[in-house]
Amino acid sequence: MTDGDRHGAIRDFGGLAGRAPRLIVRPASVVEVAALVRDAATTSTEVVARGCGHSSRGESLTDGVAVDMRGMATVHELSATHIVVGAGATWRGVLEATLPCGRMPPVLPDYLDLTVGGTLSAAGIGGASHIHGTQAANVIELEAVTARGEILTCSPTHRSQLFDALRSGMGRHGIITTATLRLIAAPERVLSCRAQYASAAELIAAQEKIGADHLSGQVKSSVFELKAVVYDQSRPPRGLCSIDVEELTFVEFADRLRPDVDKMIEVGEWDRPHPWGQVIVPAVHAAAFIEQTLSGTTEADIGLSGVILIKRFSPGPVPMLRAPSDAVLFALLRTASPGSKTAAQMVLANEQLYDRAHLVGGVPYPPIPEVTSAI
Known part of the structure; x- marks a missing residue:
């Protein structure tokens, strides 16, 4: 347990604002988390769980008590069907545990250095979400500390209301401490195929009809690009007119963003605001x-270094996500680079984006939590 830095604020990946927590704590057990929450309740102090701090709107920041979950990264149990892991474990750590057994979670984030608890609290959309739903839809059981400091387990059939509130709940209904995740067979190699389309409609239609294990779309210089990946196969998906094909080991594919992140760090883009x-x-x-x-x-x-993503996916049974059943993720992953719009201008553009999405039945992602339901 350490005091917060009173001489400077902590920022998240979004970098839009800084907040100086009264206390920063790195618990090693659920018992410590529960005691912390109960103590904070006596003084009405806000408690916010923080993994790798990759939130973009300040969700992992607080003036109260910041709970650094990375001290709870233990793999408690591993079988062919599931893994029980601390919420502070990264998805990289999960893969390092499961791949030697030839297993993997059905849905992985594009960037592996995010915590399990963090992405489950947001829902977790990945390249395989068109088949398996979100990461939150593939949870078997959760252990959490509630706002009253209770240690409870929950699942689809046991305390289901708490289970639904925690998944995609943005940490406002409890702190996830342990997750039991479903596992499936992991491939050894992948075939990554790239195709291009002239419009968003064509790209979305292709994502719906092309049979692939992993699908993602980007907009690059007004060109709509589809990445379709198949596991342990030697031919591209049927019906895909690929402009190039690359064979990779599964580990290379799963960690494909590491070179891009290293480059962003090198040129200073990683530390700039990301609205x-x-x-x-x-x-x-x-x-x-x-x-x-x-x-x-x-x-x-x-x-x-901004990226525009388009992803057709199936949300799965995750009520707090409030997503339409026929869902398309549209993401403007902005970076406030020198010579670009300011972070404030980008934030304003995002607010306009949310308003327009609401008019057609859309929702922000990650969900914007209600302040009144905070721990």
Whole structure:
């Protein structure tokens, strides 16, 4: 347990604001977390769990007590069907435990250095979410500390209301301390295929009909690009007109963002503000919504290392996500680079994006939590 830095504020990946916590604590057990929450309740002090601090809107920041969950990263149990792991473990750590057994979680984040508890609290959309749903939809059981300091386990059939509140609940209904995750067979190699389309409608349609184990879409210089990945196969998916094909080991593919992150760190882009704007919209409105947004979006609105993503996916049974069943993720992963729009201008553009998405039945991603339900 350590005192917070009173001479400077802590920031998250978004970098939009800094807050100086009264106390920073790195617990090693659920008992310590529960005691901390009970103590804070006597003084009405806010308690916020923090993993790798990769939130983009300050969700992992607080003026109260910051709970650094990275001290709870133990693998408690591993079998062919599931892994029981501390919420502070990263997905990289999960893979390091499961791959020697030829197993993996059904859905992985694009960036492996995020904590299990952090992505489950947001829902966790990945390249395999069109098949398996979100990461939160693949949880078998959770252990958590509630706002009253109780240590409870929950699942789809046991304390299901708490289970549903924790998954994609953005930490406002309890602190996830341990997660039991479903496992499936892991491939040894993958075939990564790239194709290009002229419009958002064509890209979304391709994501719906192309049979692949992993699908993701990006917009690059007004070109709509699809990445379709198949596991342990020698041919591209049927119906895909690939412009290039690359064979990789599964480990190389799962950790594909590491070189990009290293480059961003090297040139200083990683430490700049990242006012990410992400929405989930119904598929029936997605193409028109995306095309309209992009028509008014310039390179200066995204930044030098900014990325635009389009992902057709199935949310699964995760009520707190509040996503339409026919979901499309549209993400403007902005970076406030030199010469680009300011972070404040990007935040304003995101607010306009959320408002427009609401009009077509869309929601922000990650969900914006209600302040009144905080721990």
